[in-house]
Amino acid sequence: MNFEVIREYLPLYQEAAVLTVKLGVLGIIFALLIGLACALVQYYKVPVIRRIVAAYIEISRNTPLMIQLFFIYYGLPKIGIRTSPEVCGVAGLAFLGGSYMAEAFRSGLNSVEAIQTESAFSLGMNRVQAFFYVILPQAAATSMPPVVANVIFLLKETSIFSAVSLMDLMFTAKDLMGIYHDTTECLFLLVVFYLIILLPVSILGSLLERRLRYAGFGA
Amino acid sequence: MGKEDIEDIKEEGQQDGGQAMLSVEHLVKRFGTETILDDISFRVNPGEVLVIVGPSGCGKSTLLRCINALEDVQGGKILLNGLPVAEGGRKSPSVGTKIGMVFQSYDLFPHLNVIDNITLAPCKVLKKKRFLVEAEARELLKRVGLEGKEKSYPRELSGGQKQRVAIVRAMCMHPEILLLDEITAALDPEMVREVLEVVLDLARQGMTMLIVTHEMSFARAIATKVMMISDGHVVEEGTPEEFFTAPKTARARQFLNTFTYESVR
Numbered sequence: 100m101n102f103e104v105i106r107e108y109l110p111l112y113q114e115a116a117v118l119t120v121k122l123g124v125l126g127i128i129f130a131l132l133i134g135l136a137c138a139l140v141q142y143y144k145v146p147v148i149r150r151i152v153a154a155y156i157e158i159s160r161n162t163p164l165m166i167q168l169f170f171i172y173y174g175l176p177k178i179g180i181r182t183s184p185e186v187c188g189v190a191g192l193a194f195l196g197g198s199y200m201a202e203a204f205r206s207g208l209n210s211v212e213a214i215q216t217e218s219a220f221s222l223g224m225n226r227v228q229a230f231f232y233v234i235l236p237q238a239a240a241t242s243m244p245p246v247v248a249n250v251i252f253l254l255k256e257t258s259i260f261s262a263v264s265l266m267d268l269m270f271t272a273k274d275l276m277g278i279y280h281d282t283t284e285c286l287f288l289l290v291v292f293y294l295i296i297l298l299p300v301s302i303l304g305s306l307l308e309r310r311l312r313y314a315g316f317g318a
Numbered sequence: 319m320g321k322e323d324i325e326d327i328k329e330e331g332q333q334d335g336g337q338a339m340l341s342v343e344h345l346v347k348r349f350g351t352e353t354i355l356d357d358i359s360f361r362v363n364p365g366e367v368l369v370i371v372g373p374s375g376c377g378k379s380t381l382l383r384c385i386n387a388l389e390d391v392q393g394g395k396i397l398l399n400g401l402p403v404a405e406g407g408r409k410s411p412s413v414g415t416k417i418g419m420v421f422q423s424y425d426l427f428p429h430l431n432v433i434d435n436i437t438l439a440p441c442k443v444l445k446k447k448r449f450l451v452e453a454e455a456r457e458l459l460k461r462v463g464l465e466g467k468e469k470s471y472p473r474e475l476s477g478g479q480k481q482r483v484a485i486v487r488a489m490c491m492h493p494e495i496l497l498l499d500e501i502t503a504a505l506d507p508e509m510v511r512e513v514l515e516v517v518l519d520l521a522r523q524g525m526t527m528l529i530v531t532h533e534m535s536f537a538r539a540i541a542t543k544v545m546m547i548s549d550g551h552v553v554e555e556g557t558p559e560e561f562f563t564a565p566k567t568a569r570a571r572q573f574l575n576t577f578t579y580e581s582v583r
């Protein structure tokens with residue numbers, strides 16, 4: 100391993116890592132919002148819209164991110180919508196992640212028994228109060244493990260951004276390898292940077308899970 | 319709804335002279351095509367304890383759920399102090415907190431400890447000051463023998479303790495009427511008494527209640543009136559003395575016989 104090479108490439112990787120994290124975080128935030136909205140539509144069985152949501156979830160879960168990205172990147176300009184690769188990356192991640200987050204939130208909401216809502220109503224709470232004080236805290240505890248797993252999954256999926264010529268970590272590694280053939284160093288840096296991004300998320304996630312579980316249910 | 323409509327309903331609710339707190343008139347409840355409650359009518363006056371008995375599956379829970387506006391009804395009226403309990407399929411806001419209910423299955427909020435379970439609704443719904451509600455809650459917990467359990471979570475309590483907390487939680491909303499649906503049915507026998515004592519205590523304080531129970535000696539002790547439902551109809555209604563010692567209908571006699579055993583010797 101040539102540390103001279105590593106020192107030389109480091110700034111390029113740093114730049115790529117910042118881009119990866121930035122787009123990844125944005126994509127995940129939108130995925131969480133889409134997921135929550137979809138889960139609520141399904142939980143409260145909103146007519147018509149829930150069918151659209153169900154179709155979206157099936158499409159999103161059963162097609163690869165690569166193909167979703169190509170659709171957005173090459174398809175949208177065809178119908179007159181011009182976007183940048185960055186927007187495509189975020190949109191692709193949000194489109195894919197939305198359905199995964201929806202399933203995570205839905206499993207949480209469904210785990211709360213109907214009697215909980217009825218008790219809340221019996222105590223005079225309205226729907227909104229019942230949701231925020233009774234249903235959501237219980238659902239959040241159940242949803243947390245799959246949500247954390249999805250965050251990690253989506254951060255890893257960002258490695259596909261290079262397909263729409265975004266200069267993310269993967270793109271940088273492939274680019275440098277193609278030009279200079281320093282395969283070992285390039286791959287080493289790639290792994291290290293992904294670990295730097297993912298390990299803290301993973302650790303934070305399990306801490307959060309434990310906090311929610313213990314604080315929430317008094318074990 | 320205009321003021322005049324409300325006056326109209328009030329008058330109807332107070333027909334034949336009584337100032338009924340709760341009045342159920344010609345209630346019909348169906349699930350799909352199956353009629354569960356068919357033309358049920360009765361009154362509950364302030365301070366009365368009406369015990370509802372009947373075979374399993376006859377619609378006792380459904381009746382309480384209708385009164386608490388947890389179910390939509392297909393016919394008839396349910397009025398509390400002359401006002402309909404439901405409006406557009408939901409519990410009407412004016413009635414909202416005046417009906418309290420405790421269920422058979424444990425229904426405490428598992429993510430909140432005992433004191434938070436009790437204070438949540440008074441603070442958020444009635445907008446009361448937390449320290450005031452908490453003081454009241456502690457007082458009531460002490461009264462039902464749960465002093466020191468304030469910080470416990472539901473999963474750390476026995477079934478009997480959970481039901482006592484549930485009663486205190488309902489009472490802290492100061493309901494005008496309390497609905498109890500077989501609140502001891504899921505309990506081990508030795509815990510039944512500690513919960514029923516609390517209910518007896520409420521009755522002594524004059525609490526208006528509608529109680530569904532299979533504990534016949536408790537029913538006899540607490541009821542001011544007993545009503546038996548079977549096949550969707552009220553088959554018999556009377557004082558506990560009348561009902562338990564001299565039931566008028568064959569159906570009621572048959573039902574009461576299921577609680578006694580003939581000696582084999």
Ligand SMILES: Nc1ncnc2c1ncn2[C@@H]1O[C@H](COP(=O)(O)OP(=O)(O)O)[C@@H](O)[C@H]1O
Nearest residue numbers: 349350354372373374375376377378379380381
């Ligand atoms: N949500 C529901 N949908 C369909 N049928 C129901 C529902 N809830 C109760 N029932 C039916 O209504 C009848 C009365 O039930 P319930 O009120 O629970 O009886 P009880 O409390 O007297 O044992 C039963 O036959 C039951 O199967």
Ligand SMILES: [Mg+2]
Nearest residue numbers: 378379380500
């Ligand atoms: Mg029942």
